[in-house]
Amino acid sequence: MTGLGDVDSSIPNVARMYDYYLGGYHNFAVDREAAEKILAIFPDTPAAARTNRRFLQRAVRHLAEAGVRQFLDIGTGLPTQGNVHEMTDGKVVYVDNDPVAVAQARSLVDGLDRVSVACADLREPEALLADPAVAGHLDFSQPVAILMVSILHFVPDEAHPGDLIARLRDATAPGSHLVVSHLTLDGVPAAPAAAGQQVYRQSSAPIVPRSKAAIADLFAGYDLLDPGLVWLGDWRPDNGDEQVSHGYGGVGVRAIRS
Numbered sequence: 372m373t374g375l376g377d378v379d380s381s382i383p384n385v386a387r388m389y390d391y392y393l394g395g396y397h398n399f400a401v402d403r404e405a406a407e408k409i410l411a412i413f414p415d416t417p418a419a420a421r422t423n424r425r426f427l428q429r430a431v432r433h434l435a436e437a438g439v440r441q442f443l444d445i446g447t448g449l450p451t452q453g454n455v456h457e458m459t460d461g462k463v464v465y466v467d468n469d470p471v472a473v474a475q476a477r478s479l480v481d482g483l484d485r486v487s488v489a490c491a492d493l494r495e496p497e498a499l500l501a502d503p504a505v506a507g508h509l510d511f512s513q514p515v516a517i518l519m520v521s522i523l524h525f526v527p528d529e530a531h532p533g534d535l536i537a538r539l540r541d542a543t544a545p546g547s548h549l550v551v552s553h554l555t556l557d558g559v560p561a562a563p564a565a566a567g568q569q570v571y572r573q574s575s576a577p578i579v580p581r582s583k584a585a586i587a588d589l590f591a592g593y594d595l596l597d598p599g600l601v602w603l604g605d606w607r608p609d610n611g612d613e614q615v616s617h618g619y620g621g622v623g624v625r626a627i628r629s
């Protein structure tokens with residue numbers, strides 16, 4: 372983890388905390404301490420993180436089997452296995468605003484022409500789309516699946532996540548898709564919910580859980596594929612998949628009317 376000039380190891384980083392939940396090694400003491408506080412409140416967080424990864428993998432596999440050949444994965448994170456380019460032989464762009472995640476993605480796909488990596492921010496969609504690693508790699512006249520898996524709960528309401536999604540959606544062709552998973556605290560008692568949010572308030576990206584209805588609104592301009600917006604473990608599960616879900620997930624196809 373050396374040679375990454377922009378890395379801030381003084382505050383917990385959400386990508387590295389997630390890496391710790393998944394049993395990875397791309398994290399510092401400050402990340403592990405914050406992650407352990409979350410585990411004390413929500414001990415099933417590692418299982419929920421695995422369920423989220425399986426949702427991502429099933430969604431990409433489904434789209435690849437349906438003929439989608441281009442994937443824009445925004446908020447790639449640090450996982451080392453089961454990544455998007457392993458679920459498809461189509462084109463993939465990995466995007467993250469965290470330099471450690473970007474470096475990890477670059478090292479994973481080094482030498483693979485069909486995969487590119489951009490350091491860009493979802494909150495600046497025009498710059499993201501104009502990044503040479505995006506604009507030079509994907510053909511936006513053809514369908515693109517935009518993946519926002521476990522990232523939108525790091526985008527506060529003030530940043531207008533629905534507008535950000537719409538700006539990306541409007542850059543894509545008919546037949547394009549949106550894949551979203553999103554943390555919720557629906558059904559979680561107020562005390563642990565507040566304690567968990569307090570931990571993330573000290574991190575690189577405070578967390579913004581949303582209700583099922585608010586997450587459904589993020590699919591404006593898309594028609595949800597079956598089974599709709601559901602607990603992550605319930606989206607077309609394979610036999611043996613874990614069912615511990617801390618969020619909802621869905622896959623939409625760009626509506627003709629948008």
Ligand SMILES: C[S@@+](CC[C@H](N)C(=O)[O-])C[C@H]1O[C@@H](n2cnc3c(N)ncnc32)[C@H](O)[C@@H]1O
Nearest residue numbers: 386389446447448467468469492493520521525
């Ligand atoms: C919890 S990880 C999710 C990783 C992966 N998508 C998954 O679900 O397994 C969230 C990722 O989103 C990234 N992220 C958060 N806010 C972002 C933003 N505004 N722009 C780009 N990436 C962002 C973080 O750096 C982190 O790598």
